[in-house]
Amino acid sequence: LTGVGAIASIAGSLLAALVFFVFAKVLGGKGGFRSLYYCMSLYAPALALAYQLPFVGWLAALYSLYLNVIAVRQTQEFSTARAVAVVFIPVVLGALILLLAALFFVIAFVRTATGA
Numbered sequence: 001l002t003g004v005g006a007i008a009s010i011a012g013s014l015l016a017a018l019v020f021f022v023f024a025k026v027l028g029g030k031g032g033f034r035s036l037y038y039c040m041s042l043y044a045p046a047l048a049l050a051y052q053l054p055f056v057g058w059l060a061a062l063y064s065l066y067l068n069v070i071a072v073r074q075t076q077e078f079s080t081a082r083a084v085a086v087v088f089i090p091v092v093l094g095a096l097i098l099l100l101a102a103l104f105f106v107i108a109f110v111r112t113a114t115g116a
Contacts, residue, residue, distance in 0.1 A: 013037070013044050020072055023086045029076030039071035065091070 017037040021029070024036070043064070050060035065087060073083035 009044070009048055013041060016040065016068075019090045020068065020086055023090055024072055024076040024078070027078075027082055027086060029072075029078065029086070031075040031077060035075045036071060039075055040068065043067050 014037065017033065017040050020040075021033045021036050024031070047060050047064050047067075050063075051057045053060075068087045069080065069083045072078060072086045073080055076083070076086070078086070
């Protein structure tokens with residue numbers, strides 16, 4: 001990782017931990033942010049390296065979701081089902097937002113290209 005990549009990686013992991021922490025608190029989590037971020041940061045370097053490998057990156061992404069569920073479950077004193085909800089609700093919402101943004105840009109591009 002370059003200097004900028006390392007900073008972006010740290011910022012991204014902080015943001016992910018913050019989002020999971022907020023959702024955990026909404027669902028009644030008992031743990032703190034520091035413990036959640038610490039647990040998530042333990043496996044982040046290994047996964048960052050795995051993301052760089054062809055075909056392994058997708059497996060690492062799926063495995064990171066599993067590890068995030070475990071981190072949330074343990075640090076927030078949740079059941080596995082509640083931890084899955086904490087991790088997957090923001091992931092699904094983020095995917096929907098990206099899908100809507102892509103759809104918006106495609107519609108704008110088609111309108112511009114056709115002159116409508």
